[in-house]
Amino acid sequence: MRADVTQLRGSRVLVTGASSGIGAATAVEAARKGARVILWARGADGLYATAKVCAAVGGEASVFLVDLTDASAVAGAAQTVRDQGGPPDVIVNNAGAGRWLAVEESTAREAVDAMAAPYFAAFYATREFLPAMIARRSGHIVNVTSPAAFVPVPGATTYSVARWAMRGFNEQLVSELAGTGVRVTLACPGVVASPYFAHNPGADERIPRIVSKLSRTVTPEEVGRAIVWGIERNRRRVVTPFSLKLMLGLNAMMPRTVAWLMRRTGWHRGGA
Numbered sequence: 512m513r514a515d516v517t518q519l520r521g522s523r524v525l526v527t528g529a530s531s532g533i534g535a536a537t538a539v540e541a542a543r544k545g546a547r548v549i550l551w552a553r554g555a556d557g558l559y560a561t562a563k564v565c566a567a568v569g570g571e572a573s574v575f576l577v578d579l580t581d582a583s584a585v586a587g588a589a590q591t592v593r594d595q596g597g598p599p600d601v602i603v604n605n606a607g608a609g610r611w612l613a614v615e616e617s618t619a620r621e622a623v624d625a626m627a628a629p630y631f632a633a634f635y636a637t638r639e640f641l642p643a644m645i646a647r648r649s650g651h652i653v654n655v656t657s658p659a660a661f662v663p664v665p666g667a668t669t670y671s672v673a674r675w676a677m678r679g680f681n682e683q684l685v686s687e688l689a690g691t692g693v694r695v696t697l698a699c700p701g702v703v704a705s706p707y708f709a710h711n712p713g714a715d716e717r718i719p720r721i722v723s724k725l726s727r728t729v730t731p732e733e734v735g736r737a738i739v740w741g742i743e744r745n746r747r748r749v750v751t752p753f754s755l756k757l758m759l760g761l762n763a764m765m766p767r768t769v770a771w772l773m774r775r776t777g778w779h780r781g782g783a
């Protein structure tokens with residue numbers, strides 16, 4: 512084993528949104544590496560299904576039913592985690608939902624809810640365990656975002672701003688945790704064939720056509736493997752698939768051109 516590779520065997524890995532999609536796949540991959548995974552979400556069926564697969568691949572899993580948008584529920588679950596074995600070594604802030612809506616299509620409630628998970632969910636979970644990580648000078652926080660945190664997606668303001676918040680949260684953590692021994696990774700998958708689009712109807716219809724031309728759809732398992740690899744290798748950023756890296760590189764060099772392509776091939780007001 513290389514000295515710069517983090518061993519997940521025996522470590523405690525908290526995955527939020529572990530009842531479905533990317534979170535479930537990340538938990539299973541961490542369990543396969545021998546981690547003791549702590550699964551947080553609201554849906555019991557999905558969480559227990561994930562726990563079963565984690566056990567089948569040789570890991571240990573504990574399940575917590577928690578609405579991550581409720582700070583006191585998060586505090587309660589965090590206390591139980593601390594009581595049952597101490598704070599996690601790794602937190603994967605993945606829980607997230609939200610329809611893709613333009614400003615004038617969204618109610619005030621939908622706008623608030625879209626920020627609540629992922630952003631406040633990540634904030635609450637991180638806040639609970641960060642003091643312990645800083646005190647022991649180790650830990651790793653992964654924040655899952657989307658290409659919508661880099662490139663404007665027409666007709667998806669509610670979704671996109673919450674992913675920009677995740678990216679901003681990540682960059683703030685990088686800065687605030689410098690020198691503390693606590694590591695931070697931003698995970699940015701492209702389009703993932705997860706139940707997200709069934710859970711948030713209408714979102715897939717608003718993915719600009721240019722996205723599928725420039726980057727392929729990936730599976731939750733590919734993303735889970737990439738996230739775990741990023742933790743093991745202490746990567747600052749994990750972008751999946753590789754073709755998305757090229758797209759984000761193009762965006763960094765020519766942001767106006769990419770924004771124009773997204774507009775040309777994406778949602779138009781009135782469906783025109």
Ligand SMILES: NC(=O)c1ccc[n+]([C@@H]2O[C@H](COP(=O)([O-])OP(=O)(O)OC[C@H]3O[C@@H](n4cnc5c(N)ncnc54)[C@H](OP(=O)(O)O)[C@@H]3O)[C@@H](O)[C@H]2O)c1
Nearest residue numbers: 528530531532533552553554579606607657702703705707
């Ligand atoms: N799918 C994609 O193409 C894609 C691409 C890039 C980034 N992402 C981002 O990755 C994250 C995960 O997406 P996914 O594709 O895995 O979607 P998913 O299959 O719908 O899973 C979302 C997970 O978040 C949990 N969750 C949502 N609200 C919650 C709340 N209030 N409290 C606790 N858990 C909550 C859900 O669990 P419960 O409903 O059981 O609580 C579920 O486990 C999202 O933030 C998404 O935007 C997705």
